Amino acid sequence: MNLVEKINKLKKEKNAIILTHCYQNIEIDEVSDYVGDSLYLSRAAAKTDADIILFAGVYFMAQSAKILSPDKKVLIPDITSGCHMADMIDVENLRLFKKKYPNIPVVCYINSTAEVKAECDVCCTSSNAVDIVKNLNVPKVLFAPDTYLGKWVGQKLKDVEVITFNGFCPVHLRIRPEDIMEARRNYPEALILAHPECHYEVSKLADFVGSTKEIMEFSQKSDKKQFVIATEKGVVERLNRDSKLNNWGKEFILINENIICHSMKYNTLEKIYDTLLNETNEITLDKNIIEKARLSIDRMLNLNK
Numbered sequence: 126m127n128l129v130e131k132i133n134k135l136k137k138e139k140n141a142i143i144l145t146h147c148y149q150n151i152e153i154d155e156v157s158d159y160v161g162d163s164l165y166l167s168r169a170a171a172k173t174d175a176d177i178i179l180f181a182g183v184y185f186m187a188q189s190a191k192i193l194s195p196d197k198k199v200l201i202p203d204i205t206s207g208c209h210m211a212d213m214i215d216v217e218n219l220r221l222f223k224k225k226y227p228n229i230p231v232v233c234y235i236n237s238t239a240e241v242k243a244e245c246d247v248c249c250t251s252s253n254a255v256d257i258v259k260n261l262n263v264p265k266v267l268f269a270p271d272t273y274l275g276k277w278v279g280q281k282l283k284d285v286e287v288i289t290f291n292g293f294c295p296v297h298l299r300i301r302p303e304d305i306m307e308a309r310r311n312y313p314e315a316l317i318l319a320h321p322e323c324h325y326e327v328s329k330l331a332d333f334v335g336s337t338k339e340i341m342e343f344s345q346k347s348d349k350k351q352f353v354i355a356t357e358k359g360v361v362e363r364l365n366r367d368s369k370l371n372n373w374g375k376e377f378i379l380i381n382e383n384i385i386c387h388s389m390k391y392n393t394l395e396k397i398y399d400t401l402l403n404e405t406n407e408i409t410l411d412k413n414i415i416e417k418a419r420l421s422i423d424r425m426l427n428l429n430k
């Protein structure tokens with residue numbers, strides 16, 4: 126039996142599911158029940174009746190699954206798989222931010238720890254950030270931790286003031302406006318699709334800005350044949366794979382070969398097998414934190430049905 130077969134057998138025996146973010150090593154898709162962006166995976170975690178959720182993603186994503194399914198065992202193949210952006214804000218810094226701008230609702234990007242979520246009013250992901258802020262129906266919001274996603278939301282909603290914390294994604298910030306200009310010269314027929322974690326000077330130059338899943342859906346529906354992708358390499362690999370498998374005749378080009386989130390790649394099939402077999406690397410959270418963070422995530426899911 127190969128590793129994929131062994132993992133699939135274990136999943137059946139243990140009534141486990143595997144949720145996989147689309148920045149993960151692509152071979153993990155072969156054992157996955159759901160592959161997608163943060164919002165899609167949060168919804169999957171909330172509705173599953175599996176006993177074990179193995180989250181092939183970064184730590185905050187596995188924490189979100191635990192918050193949404195507190196009675197389930199949530200495992201992560203590599204416990205050190207962190208997110209640099211999520212690590213840029215802790216509860217203390219968030220409280221200082223709130224103190225500086227009192228009595229303003231706090232919207233917290235899902236790329237944050239459970240403790241930070243517990244201190245916020247509502248969560249959002251990159252695919253629903255604009256809708257969440259709009260549906261709050263308030264003139265001002267605080268947005269943490271991603272300054273660029275917050276600024277992008279502010280540009281979309283001219284009548285809401287979005288005050289942003291100064292966090293960022295070091296991976297997406299490796300994409301520079303010059304890369305977009307060069308891509309336009311090298312691939313004049315292509316559309317350029319960017320993630321809103323990119324610097325706003327980059328987002329401004331793109332043809333479409335959206336979450337990983339939105340980028341994937343947009344490019345599938347488009348009549349164009351060539352796309353330059355300004356987000357993590359895993360998205361490009363999946364799109365090229367799906368184009369070949371389904372005869373789309375489309376080509377997807379990564380904007381710059383350095384756009385790799387290395388901690389997303391810590392998870393491997395070998396680690397998935399060991400983690401599921403031994404039920405190690407379990408996510409545990411304080412009950413009080415789960416309850417408070419859950420309110421922020423539930424508000425998001427309700428505001429964005």
Ligand code: 13P
Binds near residue numbers: 161250252336338
């Ligand atoms: P998505 O919400 O698009 O999945 O993005 C998560 C992420 O970490 C992007 O860097």
Ligand code: SF4
Binds near residue numbers: 208294357
């Ligand atoms: Fe975090 Fe950036 Fe990696 Fe996304 S790409 S998980 S925001 S470090």
